[in-house]
Amino acid sequence: MNRQRLILHSMTKVVSFIILSFSIFLFFAGHNEPGGGFIGGLMTASALLLLYVSFDIQTIRRVIPFDYVKMIAVGLLLAIGTGLIGMLFGLPFLTQFDDYFQLPILGETHLATALPFDLGIYLVVIGVALLVILTIAEDDS
Amino acid sequence: MSLLHLVVLAPFLLAILIPFLYKKFRHIHTGWFVLGLPLVLFIYFLTFLPEISGGGAVQETVPWIPSLGIDFTVFVDGLGLLFALLITGIGTLVVLYSIYYIANKKDEPLNNFYVYLLMFMGAMLGVVLSDNLMVVYVFWETTSLASMLLIGYWFHKERSRYGAQKSMLITVFGGFSMLAGFTLLYVMTETFSIREIIAQTDVIASHELFLPAMLLILLGAFTKSAQFPFHIWLPDAMEAPTPVSAYLHSATMVKAGIYLVARMTPVFGGEPQWFWLLSGFGIFTLLWGSVSAVRQKDLKAILAFSTISQLGMIMTLLGLGSAAVHFDLANGETLYTTAILAAVFHLINHATFKGSLFMVVGIVDHETGTRDIRNLGGLMTLMPITATAALIGTFSMAGLPPFNGFLSKEMFFTGVLNATTLDLFNMQTWGLIFPVIAWIASIFTFAYCMIMFFKTFTGKHQPEKLKKQAHEAPMGMLIGPVILASLVVVFGLFPNVLSYSIIEPVMRSILPSLVSDGGEFYVNIYHWHGPNTELMMTIGVVIFGSLVYLNLKRWQEAAFFLKERDPLNWLYDNSLVWLIDGATWVNDLQLTGRLRDYMAYMFVFFAGFMAWGLFYFDAIAIDLENTAPISTYIFVLVAVLILATISIPFINHRITAIIVVGVIGFLLALLFVVFRAPDLALTQLLVETVMVVMFLLVFYHLPELKKESFKPTMKISNLAISIAVGVFASLTALSAHAFSYENPVDAISNYFIENAYTLAGGNNMVNVILVDFRGLDTLLEVLVLAIAALGIVVLVKYTAKGRENL
Numbered sequence: 001m002n003r004q005r006l007i008l009h010s011m012t013k014v015v016s017f018i019i020l021s022f023s024i025f026l027f028f029a030g031h032n033e034p035g036g037g038f039i040g041g042l043m044t045a046s047a048l049l050l051l052y053v054s055f056d057i058q059t060i061r062r063v064i065p066f067d068y069v070k071m072i073a074v075g076l077l078l079a080i081g082t083g084l085i086g087m088l089f090g091l092p093f094l095t096q097f098d099d100y101f102q103l104p105i106l107g108e109t110h111l112a113t114a115l116p117f118d119l120g121i122y123l124v125v126i127g128v129a130l131l132v133i134l135t136i137a138e139d140d141s
Numbered sequence: 142m143s144l145l146h147l148v149v150l151a152p153f154l155l156a157i158l159i160p161f162l163y164k165k166f167r168h169i170h171t172g173w174f175v176l177g178l179p180l181v182l183f184i185y186f187l188t189f190l191p192e193i194s195g196g197g198a199v200q201e202t203v204p205w206i207p208s209l210g211i212d213f214t215v216f217v218d219g220l221g222l223l224f225a226l227l228i229t230g231i232g233t234l235v236v237l238y239s240i241y242y243i244a245n246k247k248d249e250p251l252n253n254f255y256v257y258l259l260m261f262m263g264a265m266l267g268v269v270l271s272d273n274l275m276v277v278y279v280f281w282e283t284t285s286l287a288s289m290l291l292i293g294y295w296f297h298k299e300r301s302r303y304g305a306q307k308s309m310l311i312t313v314f315g316g317f318s319m320l321a322g323f324t325l326l327y328v329m330t331e332t333f334s335i336r337e338i339i340a341q342t343d344v345i346a347s348h349e350l351f352l353p354a355m356l357l358i359l360l361g362a363f364t365k366s367a368q369f370p371f372h373i374w375l376p377d378a379m380e381a382p383t384p385v386s387a388y389l390h391s392a393t394m395v396k397a398g399i400y401l402v403a404r405m406t407p408v409f410g411g412e413p414q415w416f417w418l419l420s421g422f423g424i425f426t427l428l429w430g431s432v433s434a435v436r437q438k439d440l441k442a443i444l445a446f447s448t449i450s451q452l453g454m455i456m457t458l459l460g461l462g463s464a465a466v467h468f469d470l471a472n473g474e475t476l477y478t479t480a481i482l483a484a485v486f487h488l489i490n491h492a493t494f495k496g497s498l499f500m501v502v503g504i505v506d507h508e509t510g511t512r513d514i515r516n517l518g519g520l521m522t523l524m525p526i527t528a529t530a531a532l533i534g535t536f537s538m539a540g541l542p543p544f545n546g547f548l549s550k551e552m553f554f555t556g557v558l559n560a561t562t563l564d565l566f567n568m569q570t571w572g573l574i575f576p577v578i579a580w581i582a583s584i585f586t587f588a589y590c591m592i593m594f595f596k597t598f599t600g601k602h603q604p605e606k607l608k609k610q611a612h613e614a615p616m617g618m619l620i621g622p623v624i625l626a627s628l629v630v631v632f633g634l635f636p637n638v639l640s641y642s643i644i645e646p647v648m649r650s651i652l653p654s655l656v657s658d659g660g661e662f663y664v665n666i667y668h669w670h671g672p673n674t675e676l677m678m679t680i681g682v683v684i685f686g687s688l689v690y691l692n693l694k695r696w697q698e699a700a701f702f703l704k705e706r707d708p709l710n711w712l713y714d715n716s717l718v719w720l721i722d723g724a725t726w727v728n729d730l731q732l733t734g735r736l737r738d739y740m741a742y743m744f745v746f747f748a749g750f751m752a753w754g755l756f757y758f759d760a761i762a763i764d765l766e767n768t769a770p771i772s773t774y775i776f777v778l779v780a781v782l783i784l785a786t787i788s789i790p791f792i793n794h795r796i797t798a799i800i801v802v803g804v805i806g807f808l809l810a811l812l813f814v815v816f817r818a819p820d821l822a823l824t825q826l827l828v829e830t831v832m833v834v835m836f837l838l839v840f841y842h843l844p845e846l847k848k849e850s851f852k853p854t855m856k857i858s859n860l861a862i863s864i865a866v867g868v869f870a871s872l873t874a875l876s877a878h879a880f881s882y883e884n885p886v887d888a889i890s891n892y893f894i895e896n897a898y899t900l901a902g903g904n905n906m907v908n909v910i911l912v913d914f915r916g917l918d919t920l921l922e923v924l925v926l927a928i929a930a931l932g933i934v935v936l937v938k939y940t941a942k943g944r945e946n947l
Contacts, residue, residue, distance in 0.1 A: 032904035034819035042827035098902035
């Protein structure tokens with residue numbers, strides 16, 4: 001391991017966590033500030049990409065053992081499932097609800113069904129971006 | 142559903158059973174199961190005779206598609222009954238004949254044959270007995286289809302397939318025209334019922350669609366009835382089995398056009414166009430067919446051209462007779478109605494003698510193995526019964542007494558001579574051509590009739606040229622021609638059995654406006670008219686016809702006689718070739734297989750369409766008054782953007798090109814920032830980053846860009862197309878902008894601005910729209926992403942194994 005890799009690895013370890021945190025911030029900020037599932041997802045994907053670029057693929061596969069195909073499926077199901085909630089109460093597909101709740105630690109919190117919907121999008125975007133890039137990168141034919 | 146409907150549909154119902162009977166009773170000839178049906182139908186139709194000859198008509202209606210005015214109405218009047226009797230009567234004889242003709246039960250697909258034949262019989266009954274034009278059309282096309290199937294019965298023969306295709310193309314072409322004509326009639330009268338259309342004749346005659354409707358319907362009638370120049374399919378249809386030729390191509394199907402013309406005479410008759418088209422084409426067909434028949438060496442080809450010629454004669458008579466509609470005649474005036482009388486009478490006569498002649502030819506073919514008149518001869522002593530039937534048939538066809546052909550020929554001459562005395566439709570100047578052409582055509586008719594009989598049955602027998610030992614046919618085969626030949630004689634000797642029983646009701650159907658209630662046409666057919674012009678013409682025909690026949694040897698070497706095929710076939714065959722070549726040429730011209738050509742088409746269309754819209758609607762408007770102030774850094778941004786864009790076509794390295802494209806993407810993100818779209822700017826930045834990474838990954842595998850050398854013309858046309866698309870897209874955008882100030886529309890965004898927080902509980906309006914107001918779009922876009930990703934996985938991972946197969 002030469003010095004160049006060492007610096008890269010150290011920097012990556014620090015930076016990827018900052019990016020990840022920022023992406024989660026973007027994801028949660030979406031309802032009131034710029035951000036949201038799409039941007040958050042892309043940002044998370046770039047953090048993971050950074051990990052893949054600086055370390056080799058096998059290492060990251062071992063450390064983060066995600067199956068991105070399943071992640072896409074879960075994301076889609078989540079988004080569709082959120083839409084179906086409304087239908088249980090006889091409302092149109094994709095009716096969104098929001099209300100204020102008193103939660104133990106966070107205090108009064110504004111919760112909306114838009115959040116799980118956005119989470120679905122978030123997961124799909126991460127899955128798509130990484131799946132595509134890794135598939136092409138690993139193809140050695 | 143009345144009994145009459147069942148009668149029309151009975152052949153179809155029996156046709157369903159035929160394959161089962163064929164499989165179950167292999168040792169019995171399938172024809173025997175069929176034979177009963179036409180016979181029963183014939184007897185059933187005979188029971189209508191008293192009612193119809195009394196001037197009545199029978200009508201039964203079953204709704205089919207009432208919302209479109211299409212009902213299955215069976216209407217039996219004189220004309221319909223005559224045809225129904227011909228179809229079932231000759232049908233019975235043909236089925237009986239075919240049982241012996243196609244005697245080989247093992248090798249022949251008899252089930253096919255009888256299914257097609259029954260299908261044809263039912264369709265033909267439907268054509269002549271339906272009152273609704275759409276139903277007529279449906280049955281009409283079914284006859285075309287059944288005829289095609291029957292011509293191609295021996296589908297292993299190339300000539301059969303050729304003939305079947307030819308007849309199909311020509312008759313269906315006519316059928317479609319006829320459909321268009323029927324539709325025009327509906328447009329004019331708002332009904333499909335022939336009865337009701339006839340009642341509105343005065344509306345039609347003055348309507349501007351009169352001529353198109355008439356031409357289209359005549360096209361259908363002329364193609365079906367083999368009138369010049371559409372007759373060329375009939376000689377090639379002789380590849381069909383002989384019973385089929387006898388039934389379809391002499392007695393029934395080719396008369397469907399005649400039927401249609403007769404049926405439509407009350408609608409279109411009395412107008413000069415109808416008169417001239419019918420009699421003009423008819424008389425020319427008569428001449429063309431009879432002259433062509435003399436050149437033929439094949440007996441069936443002679444009969445085919447003879448049929449064409451006789452159909453032309455009937456068509457001429459119907460045309461001449463339609464002039465009668467022009468005059469509102471008092472009852473008993475026969476000068477003009479003679480032509481219609483002759484047409485109806487000859488229609489019956491032709492069906493009898495032509496049917497018997499075809500059967501005779503079939504027998505000769507069956508018993509000797511050839512139909513070529515150059516190989517035949519001296520069969521009279523070997524086949525006495527066949528020869529007798531042939532003698533009666535040919536002499537009747539030639540128009541000799543005492544057979545029925547003589548009577549109809551005399552009446553034909555009377556009709557054309559009467560035509561010269563007509564003082565309408567320019568007949569004063571052109572009328573004389575009718576008797577002259579008719580007379581010349583009759584000479585040739587006489588000649589080919591003599592050739593047919595004498596070359597086959599007299600002269601020297603040449604057994605060495607025949608494939609089989611010639612002998613008399615079995616009884617079953619002879620029944621058909623013998624019955625028909627005796628009808629020829631009976632109708633010849635006692636023509637008046639037909640006069641008031643069937644001919645007069647038919648004339649009523651064709652000329653309903655000329656007979657008052659209770660009145661009737663005067664029909665009297667007799668042999669001796671005294672020494673008048675017609676008799677002189679017949680004597681002339683016999684003399685000159687004999688001269689033509691006796692001098693045949695001298696002419697046989699002439700080029701005219703050596704060319705058997707109709708010269709029009711050359712045109713037909715080549716136009717098919719030209720059609721295919723032309724289509725291939727057009728195809729090759731536009732479908733080059735090069736993606737850049739297709740892109741060019743699309744962009745040219747795109748630019749052209751926008752240009753057309755802008756200029757046609759005079760929509761170019763540039764209004765710069767309502768623009769927002771433009772700050773300096775926007776100018777800088779746009780300048781860099783333009784510079785980067787222009788540089789791309791000049792870059793020869795992939796990686797450089799990707800990076801420059803990335804630069805454009807980041808500049809766009811900056812533009813979003815300037816225009817206050819933080820979400821878009823963020824997304825654009827991230828997407829661009831991921832895209833550049835992906836491009837680099839993909840293009841890492843690809844070779845260096847080749848230095849492509851384009852032709853200068855290609856470069857210029859590409860440049861021109863690009864500039865055109867750019868210019869017109871910009872013009873469209875600018876014009877849309879200008880017009881949006883002229884016709885302001887309330888933006889929906891106001892609603893979102895007001896309700897984003899109250900309804901959806903969010904302050905980020907873009908995100909609220911994405912996940913709440915328009916959540917379905919987002920859901921489906923994410924689905925698009927997922928499918929794209931899975932597609933890439935499949936492409937990369939799962940095609941590698943099967944790559945050899947690609």
